[in-house]
Amino acid sequence: MMAKLVIVRHGESLANQLNTYTGWSDVPLTDKGRLEARQVGQQLQATGIQFAQVHTSLLKRAILTSYIILEEMDQLAIPMTKSWRLNERHYGALRGLNKETTRSVFGVAQVARWRRSYTAIPPLLTQVSQERRYRLVPLASRPRGESLAQATQRLLPYWQDQIVPGLKQGRNQLVVAHGSTLRALIKVIEQISDQAIDGVEVANGEALCYQFDATLQLIEKGRLG
Ligand SMILES: O=C(O)[C@H](O)COP(=O)(O)O
Numbered sequence: 001m002m003a004k005l006v007i008v009r010h011g012e013s014l015a016n017q018l019n020t021y022t023g024w025s026d027v028p029l030t031d032k033g034r035l036e037a038r039q040v041g042q043q044l045q046a047t048g049i050q051f052a053q054v055h056t057s058l059l060k061r062a063i064l065t066s067y068i069i070l071e072e073m074d075q076l077a078i079p080m081t082k083s084w085r086l087n088e089r090h091y092g093a094l095r096g097l098n099k100e101t102t103r104s105v106f107g108v109a110q111v112a113r114w115r116r117s118y119t120a121i122p123p124l125l126t127q128v129s130q131e132r133r134y135r136l137v138p139l140a141s142r143p144r145g146e147s148l149a150q151a152t153q154r155l156l157p158y159w160q161d162q163i164v165p166g167l168k169q170g171r172n173q174l175v176v177a178h179g180s181t182l183r184a185l186i187k188v189i190e191q192i193s194d195q196a197i198d199g200v201e202v203a204n205g206e207a208l209c210y211q212f213d214a215t216l217q218l219i220e221k222g223r224l225g
Pocket residue numbers: 020021022023088091115178179180
């Protein structure tokens with residue numbers, strides 16, 4: 001039995017527009033971001049794919065992108081799971097800072113490491129988030145800043161327990177998440193090395209489509225649009 005996994009990065013957010021580090025900041029979509037979401041939804045609708053389940057984060061830019069996609073596909077009724085494990089990599093004390101400004105303060109090489117290396121950890125916040133949405137996440141599991149490697153570790157249980165079983169049963173899955181958590185997922189699915197992952201980018205509103213067999217062997221990979 002074959003199943004498809006479609007992974008989509010949320011549309012442009014206000015922070016993307018302002019070129020600031022976002023991470024766990026809960027920023028809204030811009031009008032352009034909503035349009036990007038609508039376009040992905042229309043492209044998916046045109047393929048005729050039916051999803052069994054949608055997975056997204058606890059951040060509204062991804063949640064709203066999911067809703068817009070499902071609305072375009074007339075599939076709003078499918079089960080949706082929101083998990084902190086799909087949240088963007090936590091950018092620690094960099095969040096809210098302008099990416100260009102940090103290049104002039106910390107240097108191009110350091111910023112490139114923070115943004116694309118697998119193991120670089122950004123400067124940490126002094127406290128974990130106390131927001132209500134994370135109340136079910138143990139304090140010790142809440143990051144104050146993460147490397148991509150650390151974000152991959154907290155994403156993996158979700159992938160294994162919530163996404164893989166459906167794929168093995170031949171049920172198509174949609175994941176709407178963030179630049180770095182999708183890089184983590186792509187790394188796991190395509191078995192990309194720690195070094196090579198620094199060259200992987202996912203744009204706002206970009207969708208990748210994977211086809212698996214019942215043993216989770218990757219049969220095909222495609223890009224939508
Ligand atoms: O959290 C962010 O700032 C963005 O989602 C992704 O950041 P990046 O462009 O440094 O990968």
